[in-house]
Amino acid sequence: MSPIKTQPTVVFPVDFGTLFEFVDSNTGEAFGVSLATLLQCLCIAEQRYLVPPLEPDWEGQMIPPALRAMAVYSNGYQH
Incomplete structure (x- = not known):
């Protein structure tokens, strides 16, 4: 069994x-x-x-990917 590879933990x-x-x-x-x-x-x-677009360096240091994923804008409504 091979070990699971994980991303290093980022501390915000x-x-x-x-x-x-x-x-x-x-x-x-x-x-x-x-x-x-x-x-x-x-x-x-x-x-x-x-x-304006967020600076990639700032965004990478300040906004976790999970938070970014939860902030996806959708034009449509889901019922």
């Missing part, structure tokens, strides 16, 4: 569970958004050409 310099607090300017209600969610939104904005 941030805590993706970090929460940012936002306040609705109309209601004053506060809510939290995780860094992971904000990065997913950034990936979707890039796919829709709403922001």
Whole structure:
């Protein structure tokens, strides 16, 4: 039986569970958004050409492939 080859573990310099607090300017209600969610939104904005393309070096250091995969934008709705 041969050993399973795995990719080396990449250590990202941030805590993706970090929460940012936002306040609705109309209601004053506060809510939290995780860094992971904000990065997913950034990936979707890039796919829709709403922001310039992410620098490959920065993206490789800051956005895990699994998070990038979860941020794939789809024009259609699935029921």
